[in-house]
Amino acid sequence: MFSESILCNWDPEPFREALSRAGYTRQGLEAADLYRPGDAVARTHLAPKLLPADSSLLTAIRLFDLGEPVSGKDAMALFGSNLLGLMRIGLLEGLGNDLVRSAAKIDATEQGWFAFDHAAALVAAKPDYVMGEGNSSRMLTALATGRKGERVLDLGAGAGWGALRLAERGCRVTAADISARALGFARFNVLLAGLDDIEIVQGDRFEPVAGRKFDAIASNPPFVISPQNTFVFRDGGVKGDGFCESLVRRFPDYLEEGGIAVMIFNWFDEDPERWDERPLAWAKDRGCDVWLFRSDRHDPAEYAFRWLRESGRGRNPKPEDLNEWTRYYRELGAKGINLGFLAMRKRTGKNWQRSDSRAEVKVVATAGEEIRRIFDNQTWLNECGLDDAAILAMRFKVPDGIRAETDMVLDRGWGMRTIRLRSSGQLSYDGQVDEFILRLLEVCRSGGTPGDQLKEILAKPEFAGTKGVDGQIASLVREMVRHGLLLPAL
Ligand SMILES: C[S@@+](CC[C@H](N)C(=O)[O-])C[C@H]1O[C@@H](n2cnc3c(N)ncnc32)[C@H](O)[C@@H]1O
Incomplete structure (x- = not known):
């Protein structure tokens, strides 16, 4: 079916118009309550109960979704004179007894058919x-x-x-x-x-x-x-x-x-x-x-x-x-x-x-x-040769679309249980972090350096004089670069 030589002379416009007119689109199915946003699959099996017997949408659903034969009269009502063209390209086939069926399933998706x-x-x-x-x-x-x-x-x-x-x-x-x-x-x-x-x-x-x-x-x-x-x-x-x-x-x-x-x-x-x-x-x-x-x-x-x-x-x-x-x-x-x-x-x-x-x-x-980003950043990490001090002095970009979700529990007051950080594509990072990491991303996003966060931390009385914070922040930065959450601003 669908041979190149036959398809090359086919004009799809009347077919698209017929499907749209019938409401056989994702929006049309949603409007007829045959698709609910968030559902993995359509509820088109309910169509024979929900739609009038002579509805063109029902004909389209039976042909292209349920894979059922329809009468020639119903197919004519849906496609008019274009029916013959659809038979010629092999999409529709006659079964005798005035029945027609579709050789292909056609999904009405968010992106089109x-x-x-x-x-x-x-x-x-x-x-x-x-x-x-x-x-x-x-x-x-x-x-x-x-x-x-x-x-x-x-x-x-x-x-x-x-x-x-x-x-x-x-x-x-x-x-x-x-x-x-x-x-x-x-x-x-x-x-x-x-x-x-x-x-x-x-x-x-x-x-x-x-x-x-x-x-x-x-x-x-x-x-x-x-x-x-x-x-x-x-x-x-x-x-x-x-x-x-x-x-x-x-x-x-x-x-x-x-x-x-x-x-x-x-x-x-x-x-x-x-x-x-x-x-x-x-x-x-x-x-x-x-x-x-x-x-x-x-x-x-x-x-x-x-x-x-x-x-x-x-x-x-x-x-x-x-x-x-x-x-x-x-x-x-x-x-x-x-x-x-x-x-x-x-x-x-x-x-x-x-x-x-x-x-x-x-x-x-x-x-x-x-x-x-993973390819760029991993190569940079392997080849930059920077020590901790140089990393702390550098500027980093933060990609758009990073999200943090917090999970809180109410005891006497609200207490934070976990923070989950997600990269925009949810691929390079999706995991639990702490407030230091959130702040690191915020500081870098607003044009500061990891060294600025170090100063902020050491200015807090509970951290004053603590040794090794610089090394910890530098390794955190490397980890964030590894996951594509910080991008070296070169
Ligand atoms: C898992 S399907 C993926 C189809 C489509 N890319 C998708 O993501 O929906 C694998 C595809 O590989 C094709 N395929 C199988 N063996 C192949 C081969 N030796 N060379 C090229 N394509 C092959 C099949 O015809 C099939 O279309």
Whole structure:
């Protein structure tokens, strides 16, 4: 479906108008109480109860959300004479008996419409099932470092969620994928979004971009570690985490100097204490600084259970499948499976590697900027060669959007229990701090130096004459720089 030669003559405007007129938009669904802000999924299953039988919104929901057939009369009422065009491009198909159905699911998202496969294709284990905007798609979009005007490769672009979001930022995007079917959806989505300047190329991994270099690469590859090779979106077809390893080893060849590749992935460890060892080894000596970030670690049996359930649309996995998966992990020597991302920046010079682990990571749209800060700041820390006195005399910038949340408890009066500090993208820092750190950020933000805070502290009677405060503040500054909360004002 969605062949390039047919789509190139398709005008999406009447289709967009029909969907908008029917109210099949995020706002329209909210107005009809079929989507409540904050809900993870729409309440569109209630549509047949809440909407009149002849409503165009109900027809759109049945076609594009519930995946149900509708009558030719209802489809005509929704699309008028454009119905034939939608059949010609393969979006709608006739079933006989005057019934019509949609070959694609189309979500009405906050960012606009997005087409992919109905869940029935997943349940039927269709190998070329094309996924929609999942958590990993949204996560990658937030982490991607591409800025306006930069050339960005979305490797394993699928139906194009990330490519679209990057194009909206003004990036010059190349969307690459092995699946012709996924790229058909991507073409359709690009047209539907009215963004026609995304390059779409097909092939295995880097094959379609051989010899080219990018300012940024973003990849949400088929990262699931499994004994199966059932789905092209999920299983890379290489043993263990070998598919992701093959990408990490080759990212540097496709990056410009200063370019950053970010990949969401899963990897196994052979020892919980050495969880970061294998991915860091893949990326070693390749002319890149490397940041490995772990957000979770699963026991192999738990991992197998989760993925088998996910691919079976919530049904409990069969014991024989669970056995097959856990036996596979034993044979690999996997003690645990880690979830997270790896970022690498190409840089001539003495490269560094770093790993961090933090649970419950929910990054927001500006996380890619925080990845850039981590690369800049870690390099500065390694190379600045400044002693404590020089650090205290320096000026630092504080990025916008840092938040502190306090938790207080009422005893006789209000007492502060904890202060939680979050970087704007919630990636580089999210943890408990004390009032000294809050004050340090405030002093730096208002143009002062860490040395000014030192004077302030030593002026307090309870600290007068205390030794070592200067060293403590300097190491606090280094720690804040490490987390991208203070930026050297060079
Ligand atoms: C997890 S999906 C991600 C889709 C999309 N980027 C997103 O975030 O929603 C992985 C994608 O990788 C593609 N893929 C699988 N094997 C590939 C290969 N050898 N080369 C390029 N892409 C591949 C799949 O077709 C699928 O679209």
